[in-house]
Amino acid sequence: DTEVTQTPKHLVMGMTNKKSLKCEQHMGHRAMYWYKQKAKKPPELMFVYSYEKLSINESVPSRFSPECPNSSLLNLHLHALQPEDSALYLCASSGSGGGETQYFGPGTRLLVL
Amino acid sequence: GENVEQHPSTLSVQEGDSAVIKCTYSDSASNYFPWYKQELGKRPQLIIDIRSNVGEKKDQRIAVTLNKTAKHFSLHITETQPEDSAVYFCAAYRPGSARQLTFGSGTQLTVLP
Numbered sequence: 001d002t003e004v005t006q007t008p009k010h011l012v013m014g015m016t017n018k019k020s021l022k023c024e025q026h027m028g029h030r031a032m033y034w035y036k037q038k039a040k041k042p043p044e045l046m047f048v049y050s051y052e053k054l055s056i057n058e059s060v061p062s063r064f065s066p067e068c069p070n071s072s073l074l075n076l077h078l079h080a081l082q083p084e085d086s087a088l089y090l091c092a093s094s095g096s097g098g099g100e101t102q103y104f105g106p107g108t109r110l111l112v113l
Numbered sequence: 114g115e116n117v118e119q120h121p122s123t124l125s126v127q128e129g130d131s132a133v134i135k136c137t138y139s140d141s142a143s144n145y146f147p148w149y150k151q152e153l154g155k156r157p158q159l160i161i162d163i164r165s166n167v168g169e170k171k172d173q174r175i176a177v178t179l180n181k182t183a184k185h186f187s188l189h190i191t192e193t194q195p196e197d198s199a200v201y202f203c204a205a206y207r208p209g210s211a212r213q214l215t216f217g218s219g220t221q222l223t224v225l226p
Contacts, residue, residue, distance in 0.1 A: 033213070042202050042216035043157065056213070090156065101147060102214060104156040 003027075004105035006091050012111045015081060021108045023074040023091030032074040033102065034066060035090040043090055043104075049074060081112045115140040117205050119217025126193050127225050134220045136203035137185040145206040146186045147214070148177060152199045160201075161188070193224045 004025045013019050023032065031050045035043035048056035049068040057066075063085075065077040074091055091105040116139040126132045136146075147162035163170045163177045163186065170177050174193075179186040190197055203217040 040200055040219060040221065042219055045213060048213060101159055101162060103159070104149075106156045 004091055004093055004103050006089075006105035006108055008108055009106065010109050010111075012113065013078065013081065014113050015083075017081075018077070018079045020078065021076040021089055021091075021110075023076075023105055024072055025093040025103070025105075026072055027093060027095075027103070028071075029093035029095055029103075030071060031094045031100075032068065033092040033094075034064075034074070034076050035092065035104075036085075037088045037090055037107070043092075047076075078110075081110075083112050086110055086112045115143055115205055115207050115215040117203060117215050117217045119203050119220060121220060122218065123221045123223070125223045125225060128193060128195060130193055132188075132190045132193055132197070132222055132224075134188045134201055134203070134222070135185060136187070136205075136217045137183075138205040138215075139184065140205070140207050141181070141184060142209075143205040143207040146177070146179060147204050147206075148188050149202045149204065150199045151202065151219075157202060190222075193222075195224050195226050198222055198224045 007022045033048050034046040037043045045058050046060045047066045052068045063080050067075040088107045088109050090107045092102040094100040094102045119136045144165040148160050149157035150160045151157045161172050161175050161177050163179050174191045176189040201220045204214040206214050
């Protein structure tokens with residue numbers, strides 16, 4: 001099963017709201033990723049978790065807060081976002097944190113009003 | 114760090130014709146090159162990948178070639194069909210890279226019926 005799932009599919013939030021995005025994989029992968037993608041642009045790496053530890057934070061603003069509760073789950077907590085944060089947020093996972101195929105989830109389409 | 118350039122940015126072909134998308138990379142240590150297809154509103158989906166120890170890989174109508182000396186790799190789609198219309202992203206992975214996959218800028222392929 002090469003599937004990564006994400007919830008919710010769509011999210012609309014105001015700039016003062018707090019919300020969370022969720023990602024789950026059951027492929028036994030030990031690396032999980034959060035990407036941000038604008039229309040027709042490549043995915044832009046935000047965070048990497050390797051063996052449930054944060055290994056990469058690509059200078060993402062603190063209003064985005066990742067969390068990896070266990071090896072199958074990845075959350076992205078959102079707080080005080082700006083309209084320019086509106087995008088497709090993709091989760092991905094891979095076998096060993098690099099050099100292995102990354103499988104993407106369907107994404108959460110976020111609109112910040 | 115690694116830099117991946119992708120050309121062309123848009124490509125229109127007649128149904129049944131072939132399409133070729135080219136990418137160049139900068140870091141000779143990169144050793145894994147996946148291609149992703151992303152249909153409108155959907156997740157990037159791996160369609161083919163190649164590792165640096167082979168020069169060519171084929172899967173039905175899709176093939177990828179790699180020239181390590183010149184540091185470029187190409188996606189070839191033969192007998193194109195309207196359902197091949199999508200944005201295609203190439204990527205490169207360098208072992209030990211903190212950035213994991215480096216994506217090209219994407220190619221919008223349109224197959225005209």
